[in-house]
Amino acid sequence: SQQGEEDPQALSIQEGENATMNCSYKTSINNLQWYRQNSGRGLVHLILIRSNEREKHSGRLRVTLDTSKKSSSLLITASRAADTASYFCATEFNNYGQNFVFGPGTRLSVLP
C-alpha cells in the first residue's frame, strides 16, 4: 500500500501550545496535501506542498516535506480550541490521473 500514515493517532494539548503532526508515505509523490475535518463534516484543504518544495507557511500553519525520508510534518502554532479536528495528509503519487491516498488521520484536541 502507498498509504500515508499520520503520527500520532491522537494528540491533546492546551490552548496556546503548538501542535505537530507527522505523515510518512512509501513511494515518490507529485505533491502532499494536508486537510482538516471537523466532526461529521467534509474535509477542508489546508496546504499543498509540491515534491520540489521543502517548507510552506499559511497563517499559523507550517508544513515541511522531506522527500529523502518520505515524510512531512504539519505544525500548528498558538493553537486554539477551534483547531480541534482530525488532520489528514494525502499524497498524490506518480500515476496517470488523480489518485490521492489518505492516511488514517491525527485527532487533535485543544483544551481551553
Place this chain on the structure above:
Amino acid sequence: NAGVTQTPKFQVLKTGQSMTLQCAQDMNHEYMSWYRQDPGMGLRLIHYSVGAGITDQGEVPNGYNVSRSTTEDFPLRLLSAAPSQTSVYFCASSYAGAEQFFGPGTRLTVL
C-alpha cells in the same frame, strides 16, 4: 458558487436495494472522485474521473459503478447494497495536481 454538492445527506437502505448518490460541482474541475470514510479511518478512494467520459477504479471499487457524462456531475451507484457499504461517502473535485474540494458527505446505512 455552490462548490461541491451531494445528495442525499442521509440514506437508509435494506440489503439488496440499489441507489444513486448524486454529486455535482460548478467550478469546471476536470477531476472528480468518490471516497468512503469508515469510523476512525481515513478516506479510501472508490472511483475517480479525469474528465467527461473517463472514469477509473480506485482502491475499493467493488459494488459501485460510476459514469461521467458531463463535467459537472459524477453520480455513484450502489448496485446491490450490503451492510459492509455502511459508511460516509464524500465526493471531491479539483483541477489537475491541485487542492481537492469536498462535498458535505452522504451518511449511508445498510440494514
